[in-house]
Amino acid sequence: ETGVTQTPRHLVMGMTNKKSLKCEQHLGHNAMYWYKQSAKKPLELMFVYSLEERVENNSVPSRFSPECPNSSHLFLHLHTLQPEDSALYLCASSQDWGEEKLFFGSGTQLSVL
Amino acid sequence: GDSVTQMEGPVTLSEEAFLTINCTYTATGYPSLFWYVQYPGEGLQLLLKATKADDKGSNKGFEATYRKETTSFHLEKGSVQVSDSAVYFCALSEKSSASKIIFGSGTRLSIRP
Numbered sequence: 001e002t003g004v005t006q007t008p009r010h011l012v013m014g015m016t017n018k019k020s021l022k023c024e025q026h027l028g029h030n031a032m033y034w035y036k037q038s039a040k041k042p043l044e045l046m047f048v049y050s051l052e053e054r055v056e057n058n059s060v061p062s063r064f065s066p067e068c069p070n071s072s073h074l075f076l077h078l079h080t081l082q083p084e085d086s087a088l089y090l091c092a093s094s095q096d097w098g099e100e101k102l103f104f105g106s107g108t109q110l111s112v113l
Numbered sequence: 114g115d116s117v118t119q120m121e122g123p124v125t126l127s128e129e130a131f132l133t134i135n136c137t138y139t140a141t142g143y144p145s146l147f148w149y150v151q152y153p154g155e156g157l158q159l160l161l162k163a164t165k166a167d168d169k170g171s172n173k174g175f176e177a178t179y180r181k182e183t184t185s186f187h188l189e190k191g192s193v194q195v196s197d198s199a200v201y202f203c204a205l206s207e208k209s210s211a212s213k214i215i216f217g218s219g220t221r222l223s224i225r226p
Binding site for chain 2: 004005045091092100103104
């Protein structure tokens, strides 16, 4: 148990659906991250939040919309996704932004049909 | 830009075999280097790290030595167990930009009893 919980574990959605991924951390950390894990590709950093403010946005399409209502919760809102967006989406946290040790959740396996 | 290249998997070994997973990196500065491990159905966990040249990181019988001259950080274990079956990610973090950890594409390791 790493203290970072993601729901749902699996999600299948059509290209016109709207869905949200949820991440919750119970570690008292100040920074939270979204990563995309695709087969045979490096992990891609999507968004970083520090103290509930977005500090990085790595050229992610606008069909992905993050939200951080407080330091314990992070959402990724999904809208009109493409099949190539199918991947494992991982949430992570660290004590502070810039800390080298990340704590990851188990991920949401997303399939876009 | 900075990058991490690791050997493609899957790697399949018998129990008690010697393990090497190769990792090389490209960086403009003097990064910290990491190995993360992802067990089935779980998120990534930090396995070991090294912060400067010739440092050796070790944990759970795994070792990796920071080799600046060859820009490498190969992961080794003398005698693998079935429980070591997982995906292993090599990663780096530039000290001047510690907010971003750059991951490799992962190497899947399967150990046969």
